[in-house]
Amino acid sequence: MWLFDRDLWIEIFHTLGKNMFRTFLTMLGVIFAMIILVLLLGSANGMSNGFDKVFSGTASNSLFVWGQQTSEPYKGFERGRRIRYKIEDADILKRQIPEIEVLAPRIELAGHSDIVTVYRNGRTSGSAVYGDYPEIDDITKKKLVEGRFLNQTDIDHSKKVCVIGEETYKLLFEKGEKAIGQDIRINGVYFSVVGMYKPNNNINIDGENAVFIPFTTFQKAFNSGDRMGWMAIAVEPNTQVAVVERQIKDILKAKYDIHPNDERAIGSFDMSEIFNNISAFTTVLQGFSFFVGIFTLLAGVIAISNILLITVKERTQEIGVRRALGATPKIVKRQIVLEAIVLTAFAGLVGFAVSVGILSIMNSMWGSGEDFPFVNPMISIPQFIISFLLMVGLSVLIGLLPANRAVKIRPIEALREE
């Protein structure tokens, strides 16, 4: 097969190699185009990865439900009634909605955003205090720097232990002081610190100035009885969060005599919505990058075609001689098209190598994703293959232009020219 004809390739590389400068200039356009394409795509991917990392601590298929005030009178109740959940609601919901994977009830000391007194050695922190189940860690992951998170034993024995945020630590402890095993006082009750977490750039619903104690301990220590503040719920992977959210609300509305059309009584937050929005955003960004990159590439390939057209004109005499010496139109055509392909492919690879280098530098500089969502900017192999094939395909089409012109050169005219 002619594709594997060594002589053909020698002839092509010979021609290109003997005109290094011209070859190089021709390639520049495609090299830059490829760099732009890969950098755009890589950055978009880096951004996408960065967002993934931001959300890595939070279960994407999750929602949060809390009680608010009713906005419609119903069944003899006036509007403005505060909805307070009971701990039994957790079991009711879990029983009635099998799609719920994890349900972590939570109770908060005082109301939402109210400040509680947390004391230690004369210092106060003004932290939020939550009574939690260990399952909450499956929904919003805490990045522990020391110790452990709450566990089932803490719940079973209502242990007076707590996990604190780094911000709380800074407010209550001296710099370098060891927190684990120390006691802090919350509204007069002492709790022993068993763990500390630090902010991890994730979505953080609880804030860093927070104290987590076992739910059961909370009930006893602060006399909250069977009250429950809110619920963090993770649904099964292939279930629509919005559907489950609807079901939960319906059940709760029936139980607490809330008007079916009352949208304000139950507060909820669908985490998956944010995920979907952001993944839609990054997908659009990637698509846009690809679009821009491909057109830049097209411009680069057209530049190659353009220069080949000029060189065909320049090489009129050479082509004429080749024809006189027995080169058939097919051979001439093939050679020009292959020159276009080789130039494009080689330039593409050079551009690819350069841009991958730039991306690695970008990665080592900002790729940790600490300051802004940008992690591991790199293009995927399918993206690379698609752009490469597209580029080579374009170069074949566009190489035909100069090739056809070369074939139109009649040897007699070519040889007369001088």
Add this chain to the structure above:
Amino acid sequence: MIEIKDLHKSYRMGSNSLHVLKGINFKVDDGELVAIMGSSGSGKSTLLNILGMLDGADSGEYTLDNVPIKNLSETKAAQYRNKFLGFIFQSFNLINYKSAVENVALPLYYQKVPRKERQEKAMKYLDRVGLKPWATHLPSELSGGQKQRVAIARAMAAEPKVLLADEPTGALDSKTSYEVMDLIQKINDEGNTILVVTHEEDIAHMCKRIVHLKDGVIVEDKKIEQVRAEQYV
């Protein structure tokens, strides 16, 4: 070897056509060395182009080595050129980025001769024109006479039936011209058929037969006593 009967050719120049060849009849036998002479515009280059299948005739017959040459496709013409003909041009027409030996090997490449054999053959013909030491030189590093000798080696490399030389000495000084003619004579001595287009009397007389063209017709066709170029070298 070559037989032409009643060959006509005219070119369109705008609205009027220029009748360049007005019925050419001639025959070239094996081993002949023919000079085609004529002033510019006499049609000698057109005749050579038609003989070289670089151009088609309007009417008439052309037989080359008993093969009728008529209505050739570009591909077929290229193949016939490669097989039957060797070209020597006034302006040498070497490919300037290929070395001497690569230039000589080019027609063999189009004949699909394997690489190694190609190289050997090209070297052999370079040696025959006395340029073996210059094999790797680019045309720009060679003198005019050397370039023409490379071109001759290239024309011969494919071992064609006929060598067609279009003013082979047109761009050379007289001493180099004689060297080139000496080479052409020696190649002819080995039995090769050669046609030389020239307008120089002395060059024409170094051939064995002179065909005079004037206004598109052959006005004279005579065998002559060959002047050997050797004595001027």
